Amino acid sequence: MLAGVLLLIFLPPLVAKDLCKDSQDGFKVRLSIKTGLGDDAYEWNESEMFLFRSTLAYAMRKHSNQDTYTIDNILVCNDTQRVSFVFVVTSTDDPDQLIPKEQVELAVRQNKHRINNAFLLSDMTLEFMGIPPTLSAPIIYDTEPWLIVFGVVIGAVAVGIVALLMSTVSKKRRAKEKAAGLSEEDEGIVKENGTALSSLGRKEGVYNQAFSNDDRFTKL
């Protein structure tokens, strides 16, 4: 009688351990708390394990939309120093039946972000072996930022070129007008001494090649 009662008391945990250890539906979890948090790392103890089991139960609840999952549905075994262990999820209707691997995987992937945050870890430091992480989606821009900078720079350069060319054109036009204007004035001026001294006002002197400094040709 006593033996039977004792067996009844100790059977569920033993059975539970068997469910966890031998099952194909379990996942190995690995936490790298010291690597992830450095000096702010917390100790891994029973309370942290409790938190883990409750976050997993939360994930199962959200995934299956059933509010019946409790912490007792999450079984854990193979606890190591590394802080790694295996867990399985039992069904709410039948404690001996396990939720299939694919379901658990979906639940975890959906809520990985929340699970990570509960432990202040990331996809790198809280690993579920066999469940690939869901990386954040790449940001899609309406206009790529590099095009914006490119537009600014090429606009500024284009303005610079146009300004330079305009100033060249206007300088030439002014020179031409001055030349045209002066040639009209010339006819009115009385030429003194037979030399048109007024023509010297046109440019900064006339280049006299007799005094050229350019020895372009070799000396004889």
Added chain:
Amino acid sequence: MSKEARPSWDSPMQFVLACVSYAVGLGNVWRFPYLCQMHGGGGFLIPYLLMLFLEGIPLFCMELAIGQKMRLGSIGAWTAISPYLGGLGIASVVTSMYLCLYYNVINAWSFWYLFHSFQSVLPWAECPVNANRTGYLEECEVASPTQYFFYRETLNISSSIDENGGLHMGQALCLLLAWIIVYLFIVRGVKSTGMVVYFTATFPYVVLFIYLIRGVTLHGAWNGVKYMFTPKLEQLANPQTWINAATQIFFSLGLGFGSLIAFSSYNHHNNDFEKQAVVISLINSGTSVFASVVTFSIYGFKATFNYESCLERMRLLCLNAFDLSEESISAENVTAWISHLNITHPERFAAIASKIEHCSLEAELDTAVEGTGLAFIVYSEAIKNMPLSQLWSVLYFIMLLLLGMGSMLGNVTAIITPLADIKLLTRFLSSESINGLVCLLCLLLGFGFTSRSGSYWFTIFNEYAATLSLLFIVFIEVISVCYIYGLRRFERDIEDMLGHRPNWYWKVMWAVVSPLLLFSLFIFYIINYIQGGTPTYQAWDKDLVRSGSGAI
């Protein structure tokens, strides 16, 4: 009839800065540190400085003298020396043309990287995620994010030179921008160039100085600097060291392109080019050494970072395989633990044995890289690990741009100066139009380098377009000046310009030493070509996802 006086620099300082801006280019940053590393660190300075005095300074001075005396671009100057030598000038112009075509593509790449630095996360810091968001793109995982960004996103490289692919629109836009900026700088000839060189010559030094301070304060930088400066004097016995020193000096000073002749043709007749030649050459070499200190501190940082990441990976591998507590293995005793675990648990160790890497700081430091690989991959990898990486990235690529633009100014001036001397052209077209047409032509031809196989074409041009021709051109130049024009006549011209004759150092170098050196370099290159067989190149194969070799 009036003759427009030849435009000239506003001051001798502008001329010096223009030459510095031209000579100090990308080669100082990405070729010299590599040579230093390959040929015994600090010991390489011995052949380098020796070659500077034997061939660098004399040839530089000679080209300045020719330009200042003849006051014409390269074609006119050589035609004046002897009517049969006009072809030498044409050769210089054609070589400059080749250089202009492919060199501005580097500026396009720098622009691309610069514009992409304005993001919260640098695009080469992380791999892009794959289609179902479970991991990173395979091509990027096998290579590294920086390599992926350069080969796939910047170049969109095809797997061989035969596969053309289309144009990379982003690159084409950046090349267009690069040429528009070059046009803006040279549109008014020396008037506009003279203004610009104040900035392009000095700002790179500001950035290098900032990087020096940042570099030596990085974790692990000292490993790199120490590695570089420990001289391995046995390398001096290797003839390759001396050959590389000679060619580096030669190409770094930009001789033979006609740019120096063009620049000095705008000088005042009595400008003291002799002193300026010495100053500019020394500045150029000094910049090379300065830039290599910066580069080696960056190398040291990158090598230390990689080494420590390797140790961390091994540590995690051991922890995970043997389920040990996290505090048991630290970065320092990883190697001890690996051997211990191998002895105590050989079967379990065998399971992870294939993933064990041998982490070595020496091996990381030994990976010497040069060229675009150094500038765009190694440096950007180091930058992404620095705090405030966007700022450092922007600074660095602006520096690369200024160095590249400064050299482009010289090369484009080498083309437009002889064109401006041709009376037939200047009668029909204004100088602005001629300059615009040259830039437009180079832009259109340069689009070929922005295609998907463009990087391979770039490699061909970079290695073969200018190297042999320049050696030959400068060799003929120095022989012509000394023996055809006559050394005595040249001496008298210099006396006319400077007021004193060149002393024995110059005469010996011009008449004997430099021609001999150039001739032996030329012969060496020819022998190398003949012995080399079919030239090969490194290709990036997307399917194999690592660099393999292809034949041209």
